[in-house]
Amino acid sequence: MNGGQIGNVDLVKQLNSAAVYRLIDQHGPISRIQVADVSQLAPASVTKITRQLLERGLIKEVAQQASTGGRRAISLKTEVTLFHSIAVRLGRDYIEIGLYDLSGKQLSSLSQDFPYTDQSQLVEGLIQFIEFFISQQQTQIKQLIAIGVALPGLVNPESGVVEYMPHVDIDTMTIGDTIKNHFHVECFVGNDVRGMALAEHYFGTSQDCQDSILISVHRGTGAGIIVNGQVFLGHNRNVGEIGHIQVDPLGERCQCGNFGCLETIATNPAILAHIKLLLAQGYPSSLTQEETITIEAVCEHAKQGDTLAMESLTRVGNYIGKAVAITVNLFNPQKIIIAGQITQASSVLFPAIERNVLTQSLGAFNANLPIVASQLDHQPTLSAFALIKRAMLNGELLQKLLEEETI
DSSP, rough: OOHHHHHHHHHHHHHHHHHHHHHHHHHEEEEEHHHHHTOOHHHHHHHHHHHHHHHHHHHEEEEEESSSSSOEEEEEEEOTTTEEEEEEOSSSSSEEEEEEEEEEEEEEEEEEEEEOOOOHHHHHHHHHHHHHHHHSSSSTSSEEEEEEEESSEEETTTTTTEEEBTBBOOSSSSSHHHHHHTTEEEEEEEEHHHHHHHHHHHSTTTTTTTTTTEEEEEESEEEEEETTTTOOOOOTTOOOGGGGGGGGGTOBBTTOOSSBBBTTSSSSSHHHHHHHHHHHOOOOGGGGOSOOOOOOHHHHHHHHOOHHHHHHHHHHHHHHHHHHHHHHHOOOOSEEEEEEEEGGGHHHHHHHHHHHHHHSSSSHHHOOEEEEEEEEETTHHHHHHHHHHHHHSSHHHHHHHHHHHOO
């Protein structure tokens, strides 16, 4: 009983501290009176929490607000430049690492090929890359407060355990604890697409809404669903495998075993394979002038009016639209975000997606529904930093920093 009460007291403390920090972070400069008013916490509680945050250096007092009669209120805002995080985006054969301050500003980065064939190679290589990056950034790093890792596959974001990756055998990989124990700093691990959806919500094109869906088209096809400002997760902490919605019952066999999944049509390799097949069959196209056909080339030729490139991307847009329409009917989002190199030809792709969403989802749900390109695709490590930002805003990381001795 007492253990439960202690746990509840700690949780209340964490939630209250998070509520105050969140308001200062998202609405600062803001006065203590305004924080108490909006949070509905007692002024004494707000004073105590802000004092703790000030002592830890997580917030600072700034210029006084204009007086409305009576005592002038001092404003508070978050301190972002003194606290640093390392964000890692692990791909199928590459790694990208970024150093961030708490505002989400990337201070430096590293991008490297990283081929790995088994779990131990992956973990050992990951540790080595992070060690190397830290050694290179020692003069920049002030207080290293966390490491975030975003990767493809099924991840339990609470435990930091990776349960599945699509291209390498994984046996309950405890990457969160491994990194935490090695570097003596908190570690947050999550799925890359869900992380990018969260990053768009915090820093990108969906900052203006609480409910959004991000569809990522790269070497796989996935979705990140934001509901009421939070990543929507299923009972096993994963949801959004839009790539395995069947869009063509007579289509090709997917790696999952089914036929005609979206992922057999709407990924970069699938798009290129389809175009090369048509070219081999003699379809005329200006793409034949390219030494190596890439997604960028397909997009460029489509924008220039090449029929084969345009029809190929329209086909992809139609199938993405079918899958998006299903998610619109299920979740009624305020915005759809498309991430991937194919958005370089948004003038060809997006009308096809929009047509299918309009004809295959509820009118009340698709009315004035914006379909937009990701703003953050060029910053893949931001998906990992978003996991750290979430831990600050929900109090999980914030509380650990408050419990440390002031540095």
